[in-house]
Every structure is written in C-alpha cells, then in structure tokens.
Amino acid sequence: MLHIKSLERRFSFMDKTLLVNLADPMPSYSPEEVLNFYTLTYPSLVTAKIQGPEIKDDAVHYKFVTTIGTKG
DSSP states (O other), X not given: OOOOOOOEEEEEEEETTEEEEEOOSOTTSOHHHHHHHHHTTOGGGGXXXXXXXXXXXXXXXXXXXXXXXXXX
C-alpha cells in the first residue's frame, strides 16, 4: 500500500550570531506569507529574502536571509 505524506516545512534565520527556528504558523501560507507573518515579531525580517526550499531530514527548509547589520 502506498502512503502519501506531506513534508513538514521549517523556517529559520540568523539573528546576529543566533540561529532562530520558526514554527510554520499555517501550512496553507506561502513562504512569502510566513515571512510577512514573522515581520511583526522580528522587524529585521522586513528586508529579508527567502532562500530555498531545500529538502533534508524529511522536511522542507526555508531560510530568511537579511542584510541588515552587515557591511561590504
């Protein structure tokens, strides 16, 4: 018998030197909607770009990458 299982989505971003893992607020949200959802809690995400998806460990990983606080 064939079982179809959807992969869990995982979101993360670097806050200075700390990796912050974010829960998927609503599986029906697009990655852009998830990013917008978290900008209320993490204002540094306002200018973030989305990297991914990358599939690993039976999950779909997205990274929110921001250039705030970097020089060069």
